[in-house]
Amino acid sequence: MRADIVVLPGDGIGPEVAAAAVTVLKAVASRHGHSFTFTEHDIGGIAIDRHGEPLPEATRLACQQADAVLLGAVGGPKWSDPNAKVRPEQGLLAIRRALGLFANLRPVRPHPAALDASPIKAHLLAGVDILVVRELTGGIYFGDKTRTEDAASDLCRYSVAEIERVMRSAFRLAQGRRGKVTSVDKANVLETSRLWRDVATRIGREEFPEVALEHQLVDSMAMHLLAKPREYDVIVTENMFGDILTDEASMLAGSLGLLPSASLGLEGKVGIYEPIHGSAPDIAGKGIANPYATILSAAMLLRHSLGLEEEAQCIERAVEAALDAKAFTADLAGPAQALSTAQACDAVLEQLEAQGTVPALGE
Numbered sequence: 001m002r003a004d005i006v007v008l009p010g011d012g013i014g015p016e017v018a019a020a021a022v023t024v025l026k027a028v029a030s031r032h033g034h035s036f037t038f039t040e041h042d043i044g045g046i047a048i049d050r051h052g053e054p055l056p057e058a059t060r061l062a063c064q065q066a067d068a069v070l071l072g073a074v075g076g077p078k079w080s081d082p083n084a085k086v087r088p089e090q091g092l093l094a095i096r097r098a099l100g101l102f103a104n105l106r107p108v109r110p111h112p113a114a115l116d117a118s119p120i121k122a123h124l125l126a127g128v129d130i131l132v133v134r135e136l137t138g139g140i141y142f143g144d145k146t147r148t149e150d151a152a153s154d155l156c157r158y159s160v161a162e163i164e165r166v167m168r169s170a171f172r173l174a175q176g177r178r179g180k181v182t183s184v185d186k187a188n189v190l191e192t193s194r195l196w197r198d199v200a201t202r203i204g205r206e207e208f209p210e211v212a213l214e215h216q217l218v219d220s221m222a223m224h225l226l227a228k229p230r231e232y233d234v235i236v237t238e239n240m241f242g243d244i245l246t247d248e249a250s251m252l253a254g255s256l257g258l259l260p261s262a263s264l265g266l267e268g269k270v271g272i273y274e275p276i277h278g279s280a281p282d283i284a285g286k287g288i289a290n291p292y293a294t295i296l297s298a299a300m301l302l303r304h305s306l307g308l309e310e311e312a313q314c315i316e317r318a319v320e321a322a323l324d325a326k327a328f329t330a331d332l333a334g335p336a337q338a339l340s341t342a343q344a345c346d347a348v349l350e351q352l353e354a355q356g357t358v359p360a361l362g363e
Contacts, residue, residue: 002035003306006066008059011045011079011088012279013289014072020291020345021070021298024318027349028302028311039066043095044074044088044279054091060098063270068305069099070298071274076281096136099272100265102162103169104134104242105300106276108229108249108259113323117254117332120226128229128252131177133170134242136263138162139192141239158192158238163199169264170236171208177233180212184221184237184245196238218245225249246276255331257290260297262304271305273297287340290329292319295348318351325351 007022009015022038029036041059048054054074063069074088108130115122135158143155167183174181183200185193197215204213216224218241225232225245229252237245250256256277263272275293283289299315302308327347330338339347 001306001308002037003067004037004039004065005301006059006062006069007038007040008043008063008069008071009040009046010043010072010074010279011076012073012281012284014044014074014279016072016284016287016289016341017275017291017294018070018072020341021294023345024295024315024348024352025070025298025301027352028314031314031352032308032311034308034311043071043091045076045079047091048079048086048088052086054086054088055094055098059091060095063095063099063272066270068301069095069270069272070294070301071272072294073275073277073279075279076284078281093141095272096263097142099263099270100137101263101269101272102135102137103166103264104136105173105262105264105304106132106134106242106246106249106259108132108246108252110253111258111320111323113326114254114258114328114332117328119251120229124227124229125252126230129177130229130232130249130252131173131234132242132246132249133166133173133234133236134246135162135166135236135238137239139239156190156192156240158195160195160199163196164203167200167203167236168207170234171203171211174211174234175208179210180214180233181208182214182216182221182232182235184216184218184235184241186218186241187215188217192238200236221245222248226251250276255290257293257329257331258296260293260295260300262297262300264304271301273301273305287342288330288338289341290331291341291345292323292329292348295319295345314352314355315348317355318348321351321354322347 009018110125138158140154140156143157146153185196187193187197259276261276299312303312
């Protein structure tokens with residue numbers, strides 16, 4: 001297969017972890033006889049510095065013409081002035097909208113070797129396998145905003161069509177998993193959440209009757225996610241709630257550095273793949289960032305955008321084997337025993353080379 005992949009390294013540790021993922025993708029392409037072309041473009045803070053805007057037109061066009069997009073991270077204190085008219089995060093919102101991406105998939109599957117890094121008791125984490133589906137294009141992040149000297153407002157708005165499409169994505173994903181969807185809202189207070197709940201109930205009843213559906217208020221979900229995470233399969237929620245809950249869910253895995261994500265639109269369209277962590281400017285340039293989440297995001301890229309399931313599983317098995325061998329970066333092991341970003345990448349490459357006798361996932 002031939003594929004054109006746009007790489008958006010971004011800010012902070014973004015270039016470091018993106019480079020590791022590209023190295024792994026090149027190794028997989030070589031091993032399986034594929035030809036991947038990688039081109040880099042600017043987004044976020046670095047794009048503001050170089051082009052005066054967080055999403056240059058050249059970046060947008062390149063992403064729209066690509067087969068898939070791999071993103072590092074955006075933002076940092078250099079661009080954190082809350083009164084600034086141009087901010088790095090605006091580049092993320094703009095590219096998601098330009099590509100029509102409405103469903104953000106964030107799998108959470110704690111690895112047994114990394115359970116000690118989690119603040120959650122290990123017996124609660126065994127067998128946890130959650131997929132959070134976050135709606136990406138609506139809600140308070142995109143609503144009209146006002147600001148005066150003594151007041152401000154952010155409009156939270158959702159349409160029926162926006163809710164329907166992300167719900168259908170969540171239900172379809174649940175069909176291939178354990179057949180349960182938990183829809184998260186704040187229907188006891190918010191009108192948008194009441195609409196969300198009504199649409200979720202209708203879609204489940206009329207289109208996916210074989211999938212179990214339950215509703216949870218976001219505040220109780222925040223508690224249950226840590227107290228009884230094994231009970232959940234697919235969790236679907238609106239934009240802001242999903243942003244918050246997935247960062248909380250990272251504590252189940254032990255580190256933000258282990259959680260990948262995929263932002264998808266309609267089938268056959270370009271997707272963006274990125275770690276859920278931020279730019280971590282405090283460790284940028286030190287070569288100690290955890291690359292596993294970005295490498296696992298590359299596996300999702302292979303699966304969802306290129307249809308290369310076997311190759312995706314190769315990467316996932318290699319990361320699992322590296323973690324089994326305790327190839328930990330500082331966020332998992334502490335500084336005394338930690339590997340560098342490059343060493344962690346090398347550990348994955350070694351496991352890729354050693355595969356052959358490793359069974360496929362689920363066997």
